[in-house]
Amino acid sequence: MSITAAMVKELRELTGAGMMDCKAALTETNGNMEEAVDWLRKKGISKADKKAGRTAAEGLIGVDSGLREAVVVEVNSETDFVARNDQFQDLVRNIAKVALAFGGDQAKVEHEKYPGNEKTVAEVVKDAVGTIGENISFRRAAKLSVSQGAVATYVHNAVADGLGKLGVLVAVETSGNAEAANAIARQVAMHVAATNPMSLDVDALDPAAVEREKAIFSDQARQSGKPENIIEKMVEGRLRKFYEEVVLLKQAFVLNPDITVEKALKDAEKEIGAPAKLTGFVRFALGEGIEKEVSDFAAEVAATVKK
Structure with missing residues (x-):
């Protein structure tokens, strides 16, 4: 059977595969479009499996x-x-x-x-x-x-609407004006993007992280040679400072560093018209935690030439 340009075009539109792959698929399946789609899918899966090991x-x-x-x-x-x-x-x-x-x-x-x-x-x-x-x-x-209120989104380094390198969600629960709740939630989302807090409040902090900081602060304080009761107060003071650095509600608000995020939310209640509670946040930064391969460009080129 003769494989026409129109058939190749149709298969390309159906599968998104390259022109030569589409022509080969139609040739192998004697022009049967459905079988050609399956043939390409199998080939695509084969390619996918080969590439799955790459970072x-x-x-x-x-x-x-x-x-x-x-x-x-x-x-x-x-x-x-x-x-x-x-x-x-x-x-x-x-x-x-x-x-x-x-x-x-x-x-x-x-x-x-x-x-x-x-x-x-x-x-x-x-x-x-x-x-x-x-x-x-x-x-x-x-x-x-949230059952009532708003969940705001923020994308940093956006390449298109809703797509970028860093994304944040912030939820504010309130029975008041949802639009005003969304406005403060979005401001807090921008803050989260900038500061990367460890937790929403002190209670939500990883206990192991708190104990680790306590141990470090205690060792540092003991080097001063001061009595235990004074050391205890020094550790408490340093822990408060630690909370102000890593706990979202305790952090200085990026848009107004004279107040905390907690205070900014409280102030926003005037616009919202009801009590408001920040119930959660999520921050995704692209590739965080993935160990990137360090490639040798010259070696890659040489390997390509040998293929």
Whole structure:
């Protein structure tokens, strides 16, 4: 059977695969479009498996929000170049949509249907590896919601609407004006982006982290040779300073360093028209915790030439 340019074009539009791959698929399957799609998918999965070992520490953070709820997701690629690709950006947006509908559990989201597709999110991500040509991974997701009030989103270093290198969610619970609640929540989200607090309040701090700081402060204070009761007060003072540095509500508000975040929220209650409580925050920075490979560019070029 003769393979026409129109057939190749149709298969490209269906799969996003390259022209030569599409022509080969149609030739192998004697022009059967459905079989050609499967042939390419198998080839794409083969490519995906080969690339899965490569470090994906670039990519995008994506956010999406609805009525009193919002999500943030991280989808990684190998290069920043791919993060500027429209196909990759659409992938991140759609994963965020699924996460908004089904919650912030990454494993659960992976097994939900991808928008406008019979495949799951995990399957579409794997297919994208074959069409985009890099290792791509849906790394994590988180969701915040309130029964009343607002959940604001903030994206830093945005490359497109709702997509960037750092994403923050902040939830404010209140029976008052939701628009005013969203305004202060967004300001706090910008603050979180800048300061990266360890916890919302003192009680939420990791006890091990507190004990570690206490031990350091105690050792430092004992070197002064002062009595134990004085040392105890010195440690308490240094712990207070530690809380002011790492606890969100205790931090000096970036937009007005003369007051704390807690005070800024209290002041905002005048506009909100009711008591307001900051109930949670999430901060995703792209690639945090991923050990990036240090590549030898000359060796990479040499390896490419040998292939």
